[in-house]
Amino acid sequence: MTPSEKEQRVVNLTDGSPVVPLAECALLLRTDDDVAVTTRELKAGTRVLTAAGELVLPGDVPRGHKLAVRDVPAGSALHKYGQSIGLATTHIAAGAHVHTHNLGMDDSNRAYEFSTAQATLPAQSAPARTFQGYQRANGRFGTRNFIGVLTSVNCSASSAKMIAEQFRGMALDAFPNVDGVVALTHQSGCGLVTGSVGANTLVRTLRGYAQHPNFGGLVVLGLGCEMVPVQSLVEGLDVPTDTILKTLTIQDTGGVRATVRAGVDLIREMLPVLDARRRTPAPISExxxxxxxxxxxxxxxxxxxxxxxxxxxxxxxxxxxxxxxxxxxxxxxxHLLTRRAVSEDVGRKLLERIDWWKNYAQTGGGxxxxxxxxxxxxxxxxxxxxxxxxxxxxxxxxxxxxxxxxxxxxxxxxxxxxxxxxxxxxxxxxxxxxxxxxxxxxxxxxxxxxxxxxxxxxxxxxxxxxxxxxxxxxxxxxxxxxxxxxxxxxxxxxxxxxxxxxxxxxxxxxxxxxxxxxxxxxxxxxxx
Missing domain, CATH: 3.40.50 (Rossmann fold)
Structure with a gap:
């Protein structure tokens, strides 16, 4: 503690202000943590009683921020949740506000263990719990019954939105079991390197939505000359046989106006079929x-x-x-998750993704x-x-x-x-x-x-x-x-x-x- 800090503590101890127990103004998550999280704003001069003695705050500590409950020397790890959350960039005195001005990154290597902290969860609910879902033909259960207009390329985004817009407001009042018509548009689909990570990721994402059990019907809409064509999204797709799947391209259909009319007609045909579907009991395991x-x-x-x-x-x-x-x-x-991995292979796959992100961030200058x-x-x-x-x-x-x-x-x-x-x-x-x-x-x-x-x-x-x-x-x-x-x-x-x-x-x-x-x-x- 610096001489000025000591002087401040003496002044505050003699001002007659009440002492606030730590539990009434902050949460100490672990007994060995160096900080507590404030549950209300604490003003400079507040006297806080901890298990180790009385603290006098040298400065304000905002609500939800960290209050040091013990001295932490410069360069030392500071703990919350029983784990290091960074290194003190200067000496932190007990009672101080801990934040970006005195806490920095801890780049120390972590020790990884695999499958050493696996848990036994409580027994299953009795009786077995169920929910009311939409069962699809492939056995999966949806929680909603939507119609999607999925775009293969940004060039078809406006047309997709125009189609979906026709089914807003009271347009679906006659079909209460259809949750809505949603246009899924994005900023890509062309100019990509075929087979690249970026292209493959986009296709995987679009295909994932196309086969999602919350869709009962789908219109896949493209321009017609993009690098991610409509057919590449639907060929070999594991779509339930009861999902109504249609495709359109703007160029083949005759332009935007013709495509919007065609898309609206396709969805109007789907609506009574999908509205006839009902929720049925399903185990919550689904x-x-x-x-x-x-x-x-x-x-x-x-x-x-x-x-x-x-x-x-x-x-x-x-x-x-x-x-x-x-x-x-x-x-x-x-390191906490690798301990919970069912196998070392699963744990190491997580670490591989962490390493990828370290390199990715560094390449981007961060x-x-x-x-x-x-x-x-x-x-x-x-x-x-x-x-x-x-x-x-x-x-x-x-x-x-x-x-x-x-x-x-x-x-x-x-x-x-x-x-x-x-x-x-x-x-x-x-x-x-x-x-x-x-x-x-x-x-x-x-x-x-x-x-x-x-x-x-x-x-x-x-x-x-x-x-x-x-x-x-x-x-x-x-x-x-x-x-x-x-x-x-x-x-x-x-x-x-x-x-x-x-x-x-x-x-x-x-x-x-x-x-x-x-x-x-x-x-x-x-x-x-």
């Missing part, structure tokens, strides 16, 4: 749950993420599937520690290590059964990982392409992403944001910090909401008709 977070804050790893992890474990215990993603937001916590956004930092997160340790809480305690490439069809049950960017629309697009039929999306700053044809359940990490954006959030997980609900109680609420939404209950993003423009396939590679 639910594929996507796990994603966006606009994270200092509470994400304390409330919504672990509560979602608890719900995910319940689903996995009942034979269901959960997809964790966002590889840049696993970096720094990957590093993975560039990941926390300005909003993340304003919310209390400092390094990617801290963000990742909170993010992986979405995965609960289940074993890691498989690792997939972006938009690759998910076939393994249990908890799996998909390699995606951390950018929310791109990440969720890959998860849905892989087969997710419900998505749970945690947010602390207030992300409003939808992801048609899959419903997105929004989980708020803190009460203040939930109340401010109540019309955009489904569940307030901030009650865990408020002390009005326990983590398992909120986790059970999320689990029940997943089943209800899978059975047709609408989420707030669906009520707002969100999710069409958030279809954003991952683009990279040479464009000619």
């Amino acid at each position: 639910i594929v749950l996507g796990l994603n977070c966006g606009g994270s804050d200092g509470y994400s790893g304390i409330t919504a993420n672990p509560a979602l992890g608890y719900a995910s474990d319940r689903l996995v215990a009942d034979g269901g599937t959960s997809i964790l993603a966002e590889t840049p937001e696993v970096f720094g916590a990957e 590093s993975l520690d560039n990941n926390p956004s300005p909003g993340n930092k304003a919310g209390g997160l400092t390094t990617i290590l801290e963000k990742s340790l909170g993010a992986v809480a979405k995965a609960g305690q289940a074993d890691l059964s498989a690792v997939y490439e972006y938009a690759e069809p998910v076939t393994e049950r249990g908890l799996v990982f998909m390699d995606t960017p951390g950018y929310d629309p791109v990440s969720v697009t890959g998860i849905v392409a892989g087969g997710a039929t419900v998505v749970c999306f945690t947010t602390g700053r207030g992300s409003v992403l939808g992801c048609r044809p899959t419903p997105s359940i929004k989980l708020a990490t803190n009460t203040e944001m939930y109340e401010r954006m109540a019309e955009d959030m489904d569940i307030n997980c901030g009650r865990i910090v408020d002390g009005t609900a326990g983590l398992t109680e909120v986790g059970d609420e999320i689990f029940e909401r997943i089943i209800a939404v899978a059975s047709g209950e609408r989420t707030v993003s669906e009520e707002l008709d969100l999710g069409q423009d958030e279809f954003v396939p991952w683009q990279f590679g040479t464009v000619t």
Whole structure:
């Protein structure tokens, strides 16, 4: 402690201000952590009583930010969640605000273990739980019954939107069992190097949507001269035989106006057939749950993420599937996941993706520690290590059964990982392409992403944001910090909401008709 800091502490100790117990103003997540997370804004001079004694804050500490509970020497690792979240860039005195001004990246090599921390999940629900889904001819179950207009190239995007626009508002009132007509447009499809990673990724993503069980009907629309032609998307596709699949190209059909008329006619023919379909009981083991977070804050790893992890474990215990993603937001916590891998091969496949991302970021002139956004930092997160340790809480305690490439069809049950960017629309697009039929999306700053044809359940990490954006959030997980609900109680609420939404209950993003423009396939590679 510097002389000025000592002088400040003496002044504050004699000012007569009340002492606040740490538990009333901050959360200490592990007894050996160096920081606690504040649950309210603390002003300079606040006196905080900890197990080790009394602290006097030399400066303000915003709500959701980190408060040092012990001295941390410069260059030493600083711990939260029982793990290093960075190195102190200067001496950090107990009581100080810990953030970007005094905490930097910890690039120390991590020790990797494989299959050393596998979990035994609770027994399956008794009696066995079911949801009301749409059974497809190939045995899969959808949670929605959409018609899609899927574009092979950006050149057909406007036409696809014109077609879908004809079925908004009251146009579908006579067909209550059809959830909507959604145009899935993107910025690519031509100028790609055939067979390249970029081209293959786009095709895999489009094909994943084309065979998604939440689509009962599909119009695949192209221009006619693109490098990703319509036929390449439908040939050999594992589309259920009861999915009504039609194709159009603008050039062959006679231009935009003729194509829009033709597309509208095709969908009008589909509507009565799809409307005649009904939901039937299905085991919840048929639910594929996507796990994603966006606009994270200092509470994400304390409330919504672990509560979602608890719900995910319940689903996995009942034979269901959960997809964790966002590889840049696993970096720094990957050693925890390799311990949970069912085999060394699965663990090493995850590490291969981490290494790929390190090289990818370096080639672009950055590093993975560039990941926390300005909003993340304003919310209390400092390094990617801290963000990742909170993010992986979405995965609960289940074993890691498989690792997939972006938009690759998910076939393994249990908890799996998909390699995606951390950018929310791109990440969720890959998860849905892989087969997710419900998505749970945690947010602390207030992300409003939808992801048609899959419903997105929004989980708020803190009460203040939930109340401010109540019309955009489904569940307030901030009650865990408020002390009005326990983590398992909120986790059970999320689990029940997943089943209800899978059975047709609408989420707030669906009520707002969100999710069409958030279809954003991952683009990279040479464009000619």
